[in-house]
Amino acid sequence: MKIAIIGMGPAGTGVVRTLRRHDSDAEITMFSAENVPPYSPPALGDYLITGNKEGLFRHEDDFFKTYNVKQRPGEKIVQVMPEEKQLKTQNNEIFDFDHLVIASGSSLYAPVKGADKKGIYNFKTLDGADQIKRISQEDKTAVVLGGGFIGVEIALCLAKIGIKPTLLNRRGWIMPRLLDVETAGYVEKDLRAQGVEVLLNTEGKEFVGNESVDGLLTSNGKTLTADIYIAATGVKPNIDFIKDTDIEYDQGIVVDEKLRTRYPYIYACGDVAQTIDLLSGKRKIHGLYPVAMDHAQTAACNILGMEREYERPVNINSLKELGFKIIVVGNQKAEEVFEYKTENILRKIYITADKIVGFVLLGDISNAGIYLSLLKKKTNVAKFKHRLLSKGFSPGFLPGMGGVN
Numbered sequence: 001m002k003i004a005i006i007g008m009g010p011a012g013t014g015v016v017r018t019l020r021r022h023d024s025d026a027e028i029t030m031f032s033a034e035n036v037p038p039y040s041p042p043a044l045g046d047y048l049i050t051g052n053k054e055g056l057f058r059h060e061d062d063f064f065k066t067y068n069v070k071q072r073p074g075e076k077i078v079q080v081m082p083e084e085k086q087l088k089t090q091n092n093e094i095f096d097f098d099h100l101v102i103a104s105g106s107s108l109y110a111p112v113k114g115a116d117k118k119g120i121y122n123f124k125t126l127d128g129a130d131q132i133k134r135i136s137q138e139d140k141t142a143v144v145l146g147g148g149f150i151g152v153e154i155a156l157c158l159a160k161i162g163i164k165p166t167l168l169n170r171r172g173w174i175m176p177r178l179l180d181v182e183t184a185g186y187v188e189k190d191l192r193a194q195g196v197e198v199l200l201n202t203e204g205k206e207f208v209g210n211e212s213v214d215g216l217l218t219s220n221g222k223t224l225t226a227d228i229y230i231a232a233t234g235v236k237p238n239i240d241f242i243k244d245t246d247i248e249y250d251q252g253i254v255v256d257e258k259l260r261t262r263y264p265y266i267y268a269c270g271d272v273a274q275t276i277d278l279l280s281g282k283r284k285i286h287g288l289y290p291v292a293m294d295h296a297q298t299a300a301c302n303i304l305g306m307e308r309e310y311e312r313p314v315n316i317n318s319l320k321e322l323g324f325k326i327i328v329v330g331n332q333k334a335e336e337v338f339e340y341k342t343e344n345i346l347r348k349i350y351i352t353a354d355k356i357v358g359f360v361l362l363g364d365i366s367n368a369g370i371y372l373s374l375l376k377k378k379t380n381v382a383k384f385k386h387r388l389l390s391k392g393f394s395p396g397f398l399p400g401m402g403g404v405n
């Protein structure tokens, strides 16, 4: 059996690990647009700040040898031919497969004129992080367009290495898709304390300049200039190579519960696959590492004929470089909100129809695992919802664990 995998990120490598764990002797070939060994993108921030590569490569010096995989780094796939069971590389080479896994991930983007100009750095790849590292010195400045999760994470990392970032956000509070105004206030305060200038209600209109970017024209009519520009209002799946096929896509590739496309021998997993959210029941791109891991295991098991369905994901976000810990899970709107707050701590649990549909824990993340488990199991919390945030709340309160019946 010949298995081709597009992408060497967490999803692609996860597929390989699962295949080999189940003793598959399939011939596996991995393609990657980047000419580097597999790495873990969530560790890019730590790498930028400390220069430490351990988190990136997770002690696997030679992934391909360990897992007996043929590697084609730096070979971008430009076309998938589903009926023919073939791929075309950027060098016009044709490659045959029996099974294909599309694990091509996503790229940072901003739907703003000029966002493809030279001088806009891509902090979603190791090469992008290395480029920033090379030019970063004290007193450099940066403009980060996009005050969502990824923009905030990038601005914090830049501030930690002495760069002075300005973060632009279209709405009146940062991370508006994840946080309410009050929670965003705590995060904004910390961003400013760490040296990030936050511009709210400010939209990026156009990256100006000829070939290279010279500045960012904003909705206030000002042009911001900096040494480093980052366009990060969101991420978009890397799916150009299927656009001429009848593989269905929307925001990302549409898959069934086994992660198969309309072709049963072509799978999609990780940031490129659109799967059904546990809470909303709608298909979406979650863009999360644990989701990529579950997808990878699911796709690999199904290739081997071991029937498995993916676990419906929930949004779980945590910013790694703030001065305090924060975890944001699920919806931040509900019929009832239970909360506890002090100057440095904010804990909110969102409940609809007596079920936890989301929570935010800031400054004190204790019991996060318990709340997540209750949310995922859709446990009825009516009998103990008023105690969820009490100091002594423990698993002992839960049904079947010696507590509420």
Ligand SMILES: Cc1cc2nc3c(=O)[nH]c(=O)nc-3n(C[C@H](O)[C@H](O)[C@H](O)COP(=O)(O)OP(=O)(O)OC[C@H]3O[C@@H](n4cnc5c(N)ncnc54)[C@H](O)[C@@H]3O)c2cc1C
Binding pocket: 006, 007, 008, 009, 010, 011, 012, 031, 032, 033, 034, 040, 041, 042, 043, 044, 045, 075, 076, 077, 078, 103, 104, 105, 106, 123, 124, 125, 153, 238, 241, 269, 270, 271, 272, 287, 288, 289, 290, 292, 318, 320
């Ligand atoms: C800075 C940063 C911090 C993050 N922090 C967190 C976090 O704290 N928690 C969390 O859960 N998630 C986090 N994430 C998200 C997480 O990294 C992603 O969900 C995960 O990397 C998805 O894995 P993937 O394999 O699907 O895609 P990717 O990691 O994007 O890998 C895609 C692979 O496909 C290759 N590729 C793309 N196009 C082609 C093509 N045409 N031909 C061949 N190869 C191609 C790429 O070169 C790459 O090898 C973070 C991401 C970033 C960038």
